[in-house]
Amino acid sequence: MRRSQRLVLITKHLTENPNKIIPLKFFAEKFNAAKSSISEDLNIIKSSFSDAREGILETIPGAAGGVRYKVKSSEEKIKAFLQELCDLISDKNRLIPGDYIYLTDIIFSPEYSLRIGEVIAERFIDEEPTCVLTVETKGIPLALMTARALNVPLVVARRDIKVTEGPSVNISYISGSSGRIQNMALPKRALSEKARVLIVDDFMKGGGTARGMTELVREFNAETVGIAVFIATEEPKEKLVKNYTTLLVLEKVETMKGLIKIRPGIF
Amino acid sequence: MRRSQRLVLITKHLTENPNKIIPLKFFAEKFNAAKSSISEDLNIIKSSFSDAREGILETIPGAAGGVRYKVKSSEEKIKAFLQELCDLISDKNRLIPGDYIYLTDIIFSPEYSLRIGEVIAERFIDEEPTCVLTVETKGIPLALMTARALNVPLVVARRDIKVTEGPSVNISYISGSSGRIQNMALPKRALSEKARVLIVDDFMKGGGTARGMTELVREFNAETVGIAVFIATEEPKEKLVKNYTTLLVLEKVETMKGLIKIRPGIF
Numbered sequence: 001m002r003r004s005q006r007l008v009l010i011t012k013h014l015t016e017n018p019n020k021i022i023p024l025k026f027f028a029e030k031f032n033a034a035k036s037s038i039s040e041d042l043n044i045i046k047s048s049f050s051d052a053r054e055g056i057l058e059t060i061p062g063a064a065g066g067v068r069y070k071v072k073s074s075e076e077k078i079k080a081f082l083q084e085l086c087d088l089i090s091d092k093n094r095l096i097p098g099d100y101i102y103l104t105d106i107i108f109s110p111e112y113s114l115r116i117g118e119v120i121a122e123r124f125i126d127e128e129p130t131c132v133l134t135v136e137t138k139g140i141p142l143a144l145m146t147a148r149a150l151n152v153p154l155v156v157a158r159r160d161i162k163v164t165e166g167p168s169v170n171i172s173y174i175s176g177s178s179g180r181i182q183n184m185a186l187p188k189r190a191l192s193e194k195a196r197v198l199i200v201d202d203f204m205k206g207g208g209t210a211r212g213m214t215e216l217v218r219e220f221n222a223e224t225v226g227i228a229v230f231i232a233t234e235e236p237k238e239k240l241v242k243n244y245t246t247l248l249v250l251e252k253v254e255t256m257k258g259l260i261k262i263r264p265g266i267f
Numbered sequence: 268m269r270r271s272q273r274l275v276l277i278t279k280h281l282t283e284n285p286n287k288i289i290p291l292k293f294f295a296e297k298f299n300a301a302k303s304s305i306s307e308d309l310n311i312i313k314s315s316f317s318d319a320r321e322g323i324l325e326t327i328p329g330a331a332g333g334v335r336y337k338v339k340s341s342e343e344k345i346k347a348f349l350q351e352l353c354d355l356i357s358d359k360n361r362l363i364p365g366d367y368i369y370l371t372d373i374i375f376s377p378e379y380s381l382r383i384g385e386v387i388a389e390r391f392i393d394e395e396p397t398c399v400l401t402v403e404t405k406g407i408p409l410a411l412m413t414a415r416a417l418n419v420p421l422v423v424a425r426r427d428i429k430v431t432e433g434p435s436v437n438i439s440y441i442s443g444s445s446g447r448i449q450n451m452a453l454p455k456r457a458l459s460e461k462a463r464v465l466i467v468d469d470f471m472k473g474g475g476t477a478r479g480m481t482e483l484v485r486e487f488n489a490e491t492v493g494i495a496v497f498i499a500t501e502e503p504k505e506k507l508v509k510n511y512t513t514l515l516v517l518e519k520v521e522t523m524k525g526l527i528k529i530r531p532g533i534f
Contacts, residue, residue, distance in 0.1 A: 004274055008315035011278040012322075048275035055279075096433040104432055104454065108423055110415035137403045137425065144408050148377035156375055158404065165371055166363040187371065 006031050006041050014045065014057065014069040019125065019151035023066035042067055053077070070125065071118045071149045075267060078119055082247060082264035085112070089231075089248070092258040099253040101260060107138050107202050107230070116247065117145025120200060120228045123245060123266070124150075127225040129198035131155050131191070133213055135184055142230055143200040150198070155191055157184045157216060169219050176206015176240045184212050186220075195222035204232040204246065207239030214241065232265065273298050273308050281312065281324065281336040286392065286418035290333040309334055320344070337392065338385045338416045342534060345386055349514060349531035352379070356498075356515070359525040366520040368527060374405050374469050374497070383514065384412025387467060387495045390512060390533075391417075394492040396465035398422050398458070400480055402451055409497055410467040417465070422458055424451045424483060436486050443473015443507045451479050453487075462489035471499040471513065474506030481508065499532065 010027055027038045046057040053074040059067055073081075085106070094102045106112050120142070129150060134143035135157040147154040161168050165187040175182050191197070199213045210227050217224045232239070232246035251261040277294055294305045313324040320341040326334055340348075352373070361369045373379050387409070396417060401410035402424040414421040428435050432454040442449050458464070466480045477494050484491045499506070499513035518528040 004271065004311050005315040005318070007271055007274050008278045008312050009319055009321065011275045012282045012316075015279050015282040044271050045275050048272040049279075051272070052276055054276065096431065098430055100431040100433075102431075102433055102454070102456065104423070104457065105420065108411070108421040110411055110418075110421060113411065114415065137407070137423065140404070140407045141411050141421070144375070144377055144380065144411060148381065151377075153372065154375040154377060154408070156371070156404070163365060164363065164367040164369075166367075166369055187369070189369065190371070 001031050001033065003037075003041065006033065006038075007044060010038075010041055011045055014067070017151070018055075018069055018071050018149050019121075021060055021064070021066045021068045026066070071122050073118070073122065079264065079267055081115060081119070082266070085116075085248060086262050086264065089262050090260040092260065095253070095255045095258065095260065097255060099255050101250075101253060103202070103231075104138065108141055110141075113141035114145045114148075116142050116230055117147075118149045119247060120146045120198075120245075121149030124198050124226045124228065127198065128196060129225050130194070130196045132198050132200050133157065133186075133191075133217065134200050135159070135209060135213060138203070139201040142202055146198070146200050146228070155186065155197075157186045157213065159183060159185075161185045162187075169216065171212060171216050171219060173212030173215060174208055176208030176211070176236075182209075182212070184216055186216055191217070191220040191222055193221045195220065196225045197222055198225055199227045200229070202230045204229040204239065204244065206236060207241045207244070210244060211240040231262070268298050268300065270304075270308065273300065273305075274311060277305075277308055278312055281334070284418070285322075285336055285338050285416050286388075288327055288331070288333045288335045293333070338389050340386070340389065346531065346534055348382060348386070349533070352383075352515060353529050353531065356529050357527040359527065362520070362522045362525065362527065364522060366522050368517075368520060370469070370498075371405065375408055377408075380408035381412045381415075383409050383497055384414075385416045386514060387413045387465075387512075388416030391465050391493045391495065394465070395463060396492050397461070397463045399465050399467050400424065400453075400458075400484065401467050402426070402476060402480060405470070406468040409469055413465070413467050413495070422453065422464075424453045424480065426450060426452075428452045429454075436483065438479060438483050438486060440479030440482060441475055443475030443478070443503075449476075449479070451476075451483055453483055458484070458487040458489055460488045462487065463492045464489055465492055466494045467496070469497045471496040471506065471511065473503060474508045474511070477511060478507040498529070 049055045056070045056072045131153045132147040133155045167188045168185045170185040214224045227244040231248045234251045246265040249265040316322045323337045323339045399414040400422045434455045435452045437452040481491045494511040496513045498515045501518045513532040516532040
């Protein structure tokens, strides 16, 4: 096989497997090539990614070593993406009576959810999460794509106990915005004691749901290593969780005036 | 920029954008190269993909033309993947009282859901679906990954009407297995009249939920172009929908005997 073909197929494999350590041996055997040739291929890929600022190719030395492709965008690209989202969301046709905004087309879009998931993933990758947790329903696409970019499992808390999922841990929590009592359940086998959990959700107002998830994590004796949401409201300023990252901040919604004010929440 | 670098970056872009037509001009401008050079690059990528049977690179002629990367696996690879899933699922530790099987770790896994979504996508790509429809909750990851491979939006029906999603179309349907009446709602703006809908779900027993989704599609005057599920039970043989594709067929579950029998449903 020629070098050019190997470059194509190795790049494809790395792009399809973010944050996974792949031994050089894997490629050497797959392409029937010497490790030294694969090593040269990887150097070309590494510099191509880095010159174009399209991700990082990391070399991990040692017996369990190999290469790992990490999603990483430039600050300018992320800024441009967040601004694109703000422009999209502030369209007054998205207003729904009750000062709500129609967001499901964005949240359920494979393209946007993938890019949102990647932005979240690269901000928390150094915390080394071992799983991503969300609660049904609208957080699932973003959380799944975050988990994909981190190469970790996704765990989804349900609103009700499901007989099809076996014994579960259930908690009640108070919604920060409505003040109502809500329930959340997670199958006992979904989370291990040593889990390092990254919490991801689509929307935060009072922070009650996110706090509920941190309490659920505590019930499993696991650790929350981060909380990330797609959109958080500016008010109330005091949320029920202390540390969280939000991609966008929703400043104001006034249906009568046809007004939506939203801005990037990072940088 | 050298050819090797262009090969790497073009391959990365194509892999990240399945089923999207990308004009040659896009790459020519991005890499400041002549269209003829890009064309040669694409030929190398095309033959690399096709020799390794890792997808297809299609050339679309004309003014609106360009190249399109389509997910496409060999029959052997899909067979091996389905067998891997059967082995994973038939582990008796997955049994839950009531003859249920714990599947959420597989269904919510980014790795498995991505590969399952790709298998579904490549079987329905020629029907040219314009969106993928599922109903919350467990169908979402598979449906999202199917939508990603097809480069179309995902639409998610909810069990209840949501005030945050505006006016909706609601239907009641009878669950094929339990005989109970259930509800399903879809925001009016989620589906257009001309939509060609691919229905995706995680599990089918009686087929009532899938049938409910076809009825919902009809309420929008749209068309269902296919129904795909991850697992369908062997019994009842007569489902409430006529045509469907299932990746796996669940033959038998006997908790008392520690028995799960499951086999591939395609090929």
